[in-house]
Amino acid sequence: MGVRHWPAMLWETFRRDVHIALTYRLAFVLRFLSTLFQVAVFYFISKLVTGPQPGLENYQGGYFAYALIGLAFMRLFSISLSGYAGMLTEAQQMGTLEAQALLPVPLPLLVFGANLWPYLYALGETLLYLLLGLVLGAPLAGANVLGALVVALLASVAISGLGLMGAALILVFKRGNAVSWAVEAAAALLSGVYFPPQILPQPVQKLSLLLPHTYALAGLRGALLNGASFAQLTPSILALTGFSLALMPAGVAALVWALKQAQVKGNLAQY
Amino acid sequence: MNHRHPAIRVEGLAKTYPGKPPVQALHPIHFQIDAGEMTVLLGPNGAGKTTLFKILATLLRPDAGEAWVAGRPLSQSRAVRAHIGVITDPDRSFFWRLDGRENLRFFAAGYGIRGRAFQRRLAELAATLGMEAFIHRRVGSLSSGQRGRLALARALFHRPTILLLDEPTRSLDPAAAGDFMHLLGMYLQEQPQASVLLSTHRLGAVAPFARRVLILNHGRLLAHGAPEELLAQAGLPQPETRTAALARLYEHVTGRETEYGR
Numbered sequence: 001m002g003v004r005h006w007p008a009m010l011w012e013t014f015r016r017d018v019h020i021a022l023t024y025r026l027a028f029v030l031r032f033l034s035t036l037f038q039v040a041v042f043y044f045i046s047k048l049v050t051g052p053q054p055g056l057e058n059y060q061g062g063y064f065a066y067a068l069i070g071l072a073f074m075r076l077f078s079i080s081l082s083g084y085a086g087m088l089t090e091a092q093q094m095g096t097l098e099a100q101a102l103l104p105v106p107l108p109l110l111v112f113g114a115n116l117w118p119y120l121y122a123l124g125e126t127l128l129y130l131l132l133g134l135v136l137g138a139p140l141a142g143a144n145v146l147g148a149l150v151v152a153l154l155a156s157v158a159i160s161g162l163g164l165m166g167a168a169l170i171l172v173f174k175r176g177n178a179v180s181w182a183v184e185a186a187a188a189l190l191s192g193v194y195f196p197p198q199i200l201p202q203p204v205q206k207l208s209l210l211l212p213h214t215y216a217l218a219g220l221r222g223a224l225l226n227g228a229s230f231a232q233l234t235p236s237i238l239a240l241t242g243f244s245l246a247l248m249p250a251g252v253a254a255l256v257w258a259l260k261q262a263q264v265k266g267n268l269a270q271y
Numbered sequence: 272m273n274h275r276h277p278a279i280r281v282e283g284l285a286k287t288y289p290g291k292p293p294v295q296a297l298h299p300i301h302f303q304i305d306a307g308e309m310t311v312l313l314g315p316n317g318a319g320k321t322t323l324f325k326i327l328a329t330l331l332r333p334d335a336g337e338a339w340v341a342g343r344p345l346s347q348s349r350a351v352r353a354h355i356g357v358i359t360d361p362d363r364s365f366f367w368r369l370d371g372r373e374n375l376r377f378f379a380a381g382y383g384i385r386g387r388a389f390q391r392r393l394a395e396l397a398a399t400l401g402m403e404a405f406i407h408r409r410v411g412s413l414s415s416g417q418r419g420r421l422a423l424a425r426a427l428f429h430r431p432t433i434l435l436l437d438e439p440t441r442s443l444d445p446a447a448a449g450d451f452m453h454l455l456g457m458y459l460q461e462q463p464q465a466s467v468l469l470s471t472h473r474l475g476a477v478a479p480f481a482r483r484v485l486i487l488n489h490g491r492l493l494a495h496g497a498p499e500e501l502l503a504q505a506g507l508p509q510p511e512t513r514t515a516a517l518a519r520l521y522e523h524v525t526g527r528e529t530e531y532g533r
Contacts, residue, residue, distance in 0.1 A: 002383075005383045008380060008383075008385060009380055009381060012376065012377050012380035012385075013377070015377075016366065016369065016373065016377045019368075019369055019373055020366060020368045020369060023368045023369075023409075024368075094363065094366070094367070095360055095362075095363025095364050096363075096364055096365065096366060098330060098359060098360070098364065099359070099364035099365070099378070099425075100381075101330060102328060102329075102330065102352055102355075102357050102359075103352065103378065103381030103382070104349040104350070104352040104353040104381065104382065105349070105381050106349075260332075263330065263331055263332045264289070264331075264332050265288065265289060266286075266288055266322070266325065266330075266331045268330060
């Protein structure tokens with residue numbers, strides 16, 4: 001099957017996953033409730049965080065708005081990070097991976113396609129977070145939406161590079177998702193998801209610079225809470241472009257290498 | 272497929288699985304399957320049958336040797352896959368939350384078959400394979416026999432010139448296995464140039480179709496040819512039925528008994 005058929009194959013993969021997701025309708029309701037409760041929890045926590053706080057003064061809206069952006073976009077970044085490995089593990093466990101590998105289509109294309117629906121669903125959840133935040137008073141009215149989209153897209157590409165490396169580890173070591181969890185936990189601690197990195201000890205703060213999440217969340221808060229212009233977002237955009245250029249090719253190369261290893265060892269479907 | 276080439280040509284394929292200790296699953300083997308032939312691959316568990324199938328289906332890389340499938344070397348894996356239909360594990364290779372039609376739609380798209388072409392082929396196969404009654408049911412609710420038919424439909428959907436069927440009747444009862452082979456026979460009548468390599472332990476079900484056999488044991492190819500010729504070469508009498516001929520040959524070559532007795 002030629003390259004011209006690849007978009008159609010991506011569409012069919014997306015469509016397949018939507019159909020499967022629709023068979024678990026209760027999950028939609030539970031995820032909605034989870035989002036609602038999480039926003040409410042941080043809304044009430046924010047009532048305790050009053051007065052000037054280090055790192056918060058850079059953004060409008062106080063702690064609630066700060067945490068809202070972290071929560072909203074971590075769902076999106078989490079899918080970029082662990083969705084590929086999750087797809088492979090699920091296909092291995094269900095027994096569908098070899099059947100897909102038999103198609104005359106590059107398997108990395110199907111791995112990528114299998115993350116489209118989870119990514120778009122997570123994007124919908126991110127918008128829901130922001131909508132709920134708007135209702136509860138987060139200052140999003142003057143947001144630079146296009147700037148936020150650019151930052152979110154670049155961050156997704158960069159973090160997907162890490163996610164593809166995690167998928168490669170799944171194929172080689174069968175338990176590589178622990179790496180995704182470790183990166184996610186490090187991001188939660190260091191990158192300013194729930195609190196500004198400025199309150200961390202100085203040496204630990206420096207570690208946060210190694211994660212694309214840090215630049216992404218800074219850029220997203222600037223764009224959404226302060227209405228920062230593209231010129232003001234340039235440091236975040238440049239950093240994320242650098243991460244994307246380094247991590248995405250490395251992730252693709254790692255996945256292709258891991259698939260070859262699995263073909264040598266004959267353990268593609270093992271988990 | 273270019274019919275000047277054999278359907279499958281294997282020259283010195285060998286495979287050792289890495290590990291401690293390494294497991295030599297296939298010693299260098301050579302054989303050829305011509306277009307329009309149905310070849311039955313026999314051998315006890317662990318003989319190397321699945322390893323051979325996976326190599327020919329480009330799921331596994333050999334350590335040595337080369338093979339050409341539909342005239343293409345295995346290194347052209349996507350071109351090879353476009354010409355083969357494969358059944359490996361009928362029970363676990365579908366999306367169980369989707370119905371049969373949705374499953375086939377996804378896999379057909381992998382061959383570029385979409386829209387009206389998909390609808391036409393689906394209608395043909397549903398009628399031929401008797402799937403109308405269950406094609407709209409979730410795969411998770413189907414019986415093993417129905418999933419076996421669905422697996423055959425998936426393998427045939429793109430009209431492959433070569434079928435690689437690794438124990439396709441493994442989880443079927445004898446009647447369903449007979450039905451499966453009957454449906455396969457119908458397909459081969461429609462597509463006389465199609466070649467089949469099929470492994471099984473059910474000699475009775477495949478005997479009427481087994482023009483040629485390959486017998487593997489401990490990763491070595493012990494016999495290849497028409498059962499009657501192989502029996503004659505071994506100086507063994509020709510039994511009355513083809514099933515008995517296969518059983519006698521298998522027992523002679525591998526030293527193992529079959530359910531049909533010595």
